[in-house]
Amino acid sequence: MNAEASKGKRLAINMAAQVVSFAVNVAVSFFLTPFIVEKLGRETYGFVGLANNFISYAQILVTALNSMAARFITISIHREQFDTANQYFSSLVIANGIIAAVLTVPAVLVVAFLDKLLDVPAAIVTDVQILWALLFFEALVGVATSVFGSATYVKNRLDLSSRRSIESDLLRAGLVLAAFVLLRPHVYYLGVAAVVCVAYRTAANVHYTHMLLPEVRISRQYFRWDRLRELLASGVWNSVTRISEILSNELDLLLTNLMVSASAMGVVSVAKNLPALILAAFGMLAGVFMPQLNISYARNDTQGMRSELLFAVKLLGMFACIPVACLLAFGRSFFALWVPGENAALLAGLCAVSILPYPLSLPLEPLWNIFTVTNKIKQSSLFLIMNAVVSLSAVFVLLGVATTDEQKMYVIVGVSCAVGLIRSATFLPLYGAKCLGLGPGTFYGPICKNLLSLAVTTAIAFALRQFIAADSWATLILACALTACAALAVNFFVMLRREERAMFAEKIHARVNRR
Numbered sequence: 001m002n003a004e005a006s007k008g009k010r011l012a013i014n015m016a017a018q019v020v021s022f023a024v025n026v027a028v029s030f031f032l033t034p035f036i037v038e039k040l041g042r043e044t045y046g047f048v049g050l051a052n053n054f055i056s057y058a059q060i061l062v063t064a065l066n067s068m069a070a071r072f073i074t075i076s077i078h079r080e081q082f083d084t085a086n087q088y089f090s091s092l093v094i095a096n097g098i099i100a101a102v103l104t105v106p107a108v109l110v111v112a113f114l115d116k117l118l119d120v121p122a123a124i125v126t127d128v129q130i131l132w133a134l135l136f137f138e139a140l141v142g143v144a145t146s147v148f149g150s151a152t153y154v155k156n157r158l159d160l161s162s163r164r165s166i167e168s169d170l171l172r173a174g175l176v177l178a179a180f181v182l183l184r185p186h187v188y189y190l191g192v193a194a195v196v197c198v199a200y201r202t203a204a205n206v207h208y209t210h211m212l213l214p215e216v217r218i219s220r221q222y223f224r225w226d227r228l229r230e231l232l233a234s235g236v237w238n239s240v241t242r243i244s245e246i247l248s249n250e251l252d253l254l255l256t257n258l259m260v261s262a263s264a265m266g267v268v269s270v271a272k273n274l275p276a277l278i279l280a281a282f283g284m285l286a287g288v289f290m291p292q293l294n295i296s297y298a299r300n301d302t303q304g305m306r307s308e309l310l311f312a313v314k315l316l317g318m319f320a321c322i323p324v325a326c327l328l329a330f331g332r333s334f335f336a337l338w339v340p341g342e343n344a345a346l347l348a349g350l351c352a353v354s355i356l357p358y359p360l361s362l363p364l365e366p367l368w369n370i371f372t373v374t375n376k377i378k379q380s381s382l383f384l385i386m387n388a389v390v391s392l393s394a395v396f397v398l399l400g401v402a403t404t405d406e407q408k409m410y411v412i413v414g415v416s417c418a419v420g421l422i423r424s425a426t427f428l429p430l431y432g433a434k435c436l437g438l439g440p441g442t443f444y445g446p447i448c449k450n451l452l453s454l455a456v457t458t459a460i461a462f463a464l465r466q467f468i469a470a471d472s473w474a475t476l477i478l479a480c481a482l483t484a485c486a487a488l489a490v491n492f493f494v495m496l497r498r499e500e501r502a503m504f505a506e507k508i509h510a511r512v513n514r515r
Contacts, residue, residue, distance in 0.1 A: 026140050033273060037266075040187055046266035047120070047128045048190055050253045053246075054110065054132075055139040062099060062143050063242045066092065068234045070150040071294055071372060072080050077154050078298040082215045084224075088231070090222035092147040100144040119262045134191025138198045148205035155212045155485040156291040162411055164204040168197045237377035240385050247388035252412050259399060260408050268337060268409055271350035278323045278358065282316055286365035289298050293373045305373070306436050317363035318495050321454040322487045325482045327351055329461035333470040349408045350409060356417040359454045360424035360447055366444070367432035376435050383427050391419040446495070453494045457487040 069092055076085035110117065111133045115125045152161040172193045179189035209216060243290040252272065289312045296304040327334070333347035339347070371380050398411040429443035436442075461483045470476045 033270070034498065037219065037270065037339055037342075040185060043121055046257070046262065046269040047124075048187065050118075050257065051135045051267065051271040053251075053253055055135065060239050060242050060246075062096070062146070063235065063239045066096070066146050066231075066235065068231050068263050068372065070153045071234050072231065073150055074154045074291065074294040075298040077213070077215065078295055084227075085213075086217050086219075086222045087224045087227045089147060089216050090218050090220070091224050091227045092216055092231070094220070094223055096324045097144050100140045103140060103143065107133075107140065108261055111136065118302060120256055121262060124187070130186075130188035131191045133186060134195050136195040138191070141195075141198050141202060145202045145205065146193060148202070148209045150259065151205065151209040151212045151216075153291050156295065157208075157212060158291065160208055160212075164201060166207075167204075168201050171200060172197045234377065237381040238372075239379070240381035244381070244384035244388035247385075247392050251392070252416070255395065259412075260405050263408055264405050267343070267346065268350065268413060270335075270342065272354050272413070273345045274327070274334075275351060275354035275358075278355070279362075280364045282320070282365045285316055286312060286369060289366055290369045290373070293369055297373050302437070305370070305436065309370060309432075309436060310442075312366035313363055313443060313446050314495060315452045316365060317453075318488070318491045320359065320362035320450055321457045321491070322484045324355055324362075324454060325457040325461040325487065326356055326483050328458055329483070330470050330476060330479055333476050336471075337473055337476060344405060346409075349411050352413045353410060353417055356414070357420035357424050359451055361420065361428070363446060363450050364424060364428050364432065364443065365426055367428055370432060370435050374435055376506060380427070380431060383431075384423070387419050391416045391497065394419075449494050453487065453491050456494075457483060457488050460486045462492075 041421050069088065073085050073088050076082070076088065111129050114120060114129050114132060115122075120128055147163070152158055174188055175193040175196060179186075179192070183189075252268055253265050256268045291309055293305055293308055296302075296308065327348075331351050332344050335342065335347040335351070336344040368380075372379050395412060395415045399408055399413065402408045402411050425447075429447060430440055433440055434441040461479070464479050464482055468479045468482075470479045
């Protein structure tokens with residue numbers, strides 16, 4: 001098997017594994033969310049998402065040190081610079097352990113004074129405190145052992161990490177369901193399940209490190225301050241990016257809690273659940289290309305990097321219009337079925353606003369990878385932090401104008417999405433093309449094609465809504481499946497060039513004849 005065929009096979013295996021892993025994660029969240037909301041109420045459920053947001057705030061420091069680790073270790077391993085790889089690995093193990101110990105102090109203080117910091121209903125204060133303590137503990141274990149998760153990335157074996165994620169998600173679902181069925185309902189069961197799962201994932205990551213990276217040795221003698229400074233010099237800009245993401249998107253629940261109410265926070269948490277999953281899905285698909293991009297970069301294969309990026313953008317563009325069209329046309333039906341008893345119209349409206357940037361941003365998700373691979377993060381980070389400041393300022397201004405809780409929720413959710421839409425239409429395609437040495441209009445062709453396919457697919461979805469009531473799971477799934485089929489048929493002609501369509505048809509014909 002030649003190198004290109006081997007590369008293509010590995011990409012296909014990794015992508016299939018990641019898709020299955022994500023599908024399991026979505027299925028678990030899909031069934032657990034309404035179950036937990038029914039058992040505990042939306043106010044209590046909102047504190048689960050808020051806890052995870054607090055964890056992401058604390059991980060900004062960790063991002064600065066660890067976000068570039070896989071890149072540097074990958075390049076060292078594939079250039080056979082094993083002493084350098086050991087220095088990165090051992091230095092990170094020691095540094096991450098120290099950071100986790102330091103972060104324990106603010107975590108304990110937040111848990112102890114939680115009801116003073118946030119609007120927490122008195123009846124659930126203890127439950128929420130236990131939940132946050134367990135989730136913080138899970139996060140600290142993850143921080144201390146994060147470098148072990150790079151092994152599957154370094155060797156481009158994302159299928160192994162996907163298998164680990166699938167097993168972890170199923171374990172989490174089993175533990176949560178068993179606890180809620182057999183015991184009196186408490187929200188901290190989610191924290192218990194999280195701690196068990198992080199222990200499992202850590203053990204699996206250590207095993208994969210020994211299996212895939214036998215060259216790696218963890219020892220104090222490999223500790224180097226200069227390696228940490230090198231990682232920080234590059235990774236600090238990823239921390240700036242994380243700060244901008246938090247200011248733009250992840251403050252939504254905290255702002256809703258403090259400036260509207262705990263109940264409204266629960267509504268926003270449920271409404272943003274599905275958009276977050278969609279974004280994560282496309283981020284996952286984009287991430288499948290990341291290990292090979294790093295390997296190509298390590299081998300100075302610039303042309304290979306360009307081809308892989310352009311293929312990734314086109315591939316994601318084939319599917320980007322499907323979730324957007326389905327949510328726009330059938331969002332109200334979905335929420336009425338998923339969380340009966342809640343305000344489906346409000347949830348669907350907030351959800352529709354949340355996906356405003358997706359027609360542009362989803363196909364371009366792979367471009368974020370190129371900034372990391374080429375170590376050109378500074379410009380994107382500065383642009384994103386400027387966006388975040390503008391977005392947050394606009395939120396505070398508009399909150400002063402909004403008069404009802406519903407208007408305030410739309411302001412909090414909508415402003416960051418509007419700014420994200422502008423970012424996806426300007427900076428991302430232009431700077432991404434520049435980093436690859438391509439013309440400034442390179443990615444606007446796929447963007448325009450994707451907008452065309454979205455318009456056609458959305459029109460088809462709304463037409464289907466006239467004939468399919470979508471008032472049951474069976475009819476909703478049927479309507480979305482028909483929309484997806486129509487989208488793929490449209491994109492076959494819109495997104496692919498004539499020679500690409502001919503090559504695709506030839507492969508299908510050969511596969512059918514072989515059977």
